[in-house]
Amino acid sequence: MHSVTRFALVCCLAPALATSFARAGIVSISGQMELLSPAPPSVYSGMLESNEFIRVYSERSNVTLSSALTVNVVHPGVTTTYQPQPPAGGVNPGTLAAGTVVNTYFAHFDPIGEDMPGTVSLTGSLTLSEDILGLMVFKDGLNVTDLAFGAPGTIYGADPLHPNRGLEANGGNGPPDTITLSGDFHTLTIDLVFAGTGIDEIRVFATPEPHSLAIALLGGLLFLRRERCQLDRRG
Numbered sequence: 294m295h296s297v298t299r300f301a302l303v304c305c306l307a308p309a310l311a312t313s314f315a316r317a318g319i320v321s322i323s324g325q326m327e328l329l330s331p332a333p334p335s336v337y338s339g340m341l342e343s344n345e346f347i348r349v350y351s352e353r354s355n356v357t358l359s360s361a362l363t364v365n366v367v368h369p370g371v372t373t374t375y376q377p378q379p380p381a382g383g384v385n386p387g388t389l390a391a392g393t394v395v396n397t398y399f400a401h402f403d404p405i406g407e408d409m410p411g412t413v414s415l416t417g418s419l420t421l422s423e424d425i426l427g428l429m430v431f432k433d434g435l436n437v438t439d440l441a442f443g444a445p446g447t448i449y450g451a452d453p454l455h456p457n458r459g460l461e462a463n464g465g466n467g468p469p470d471t472i473t474l475s476g477d478f479h480t481l482t483i484d485l486v487f488a489g490t491g492i493d494e495i496r497v498f499a500t501p502e503p504h505s506l507a508i509a510l511l512g513g514l515l516f517l518r519r520e521r522c523q524l525d526r527r528g
Contacts, residue, residue, distance in 0.1 A: 329350040336492075338403060349401075352398060363388050414485065416483065421481075460495065
């Protein structure tokens with residue numbers, strides 16, 4: 294009887310624990326950010342609009358890079374994207390080595406309407422318990438990493454009529470966007486000044502933490518399974 298009760302209790306708690314584990318790397322958000330959990334079904338242009346919030350969510354966990362990956366930002370400090378996209382891949386670029394294991398997170402801002410008059414300014418911060426290894430902030434890099442690092446089931450992309458996605462990198466057709474990576478590599482602050490069309494997006498690559506919660510949950514489930522089997526044999 295007690296084994297059955299414990300088994301039922303874990304079955305009830307497992308979904309909540311799984312959700313908490315999926316968000317475990319996100320310590321806090323502040324400013325004009327909104328945390329989504331689970332990941333939204335779509336962040337395609339026009340599907341998740343807001344003039345008030347930068348939406349953030351966890352994408353994937355424990356993905357091993359099959360090859361080296363160049364990202365746009367790796368160093369701490371302030372990076373302003375108000376300049377043409379350099380051939381090297383970004384304004385503060387670096388390379389994540391093949392074999393690196395990463396968790397990914399996504400920040401998305403899509404203002405209301407296809408051609409917004411005036412400007413919208415938003416500022417928010419995302420703090421992770423994990424070290425931030427790098428950021429993908431420009432359209433080309435986002436496009437090529439959606440499949441491998443985007444949330445399963447989430448639709449990504451931009452309307453072909455307004456194909457801009459990522460941060461401002463056109464050198465003069467819009468106000469600058471600014472991102473700040475803290476010296477301890479745990480906090481990303483985003484300052485967006487949006488005008489015109491398109492969507493602002495950032496993909497965050499971070500180092501996974503030890504999976505203590507997952508290991509504990511697995512151990513508990515195995516223990517209860519063993520007791521359940523023993524109970525069935527006695528019956």
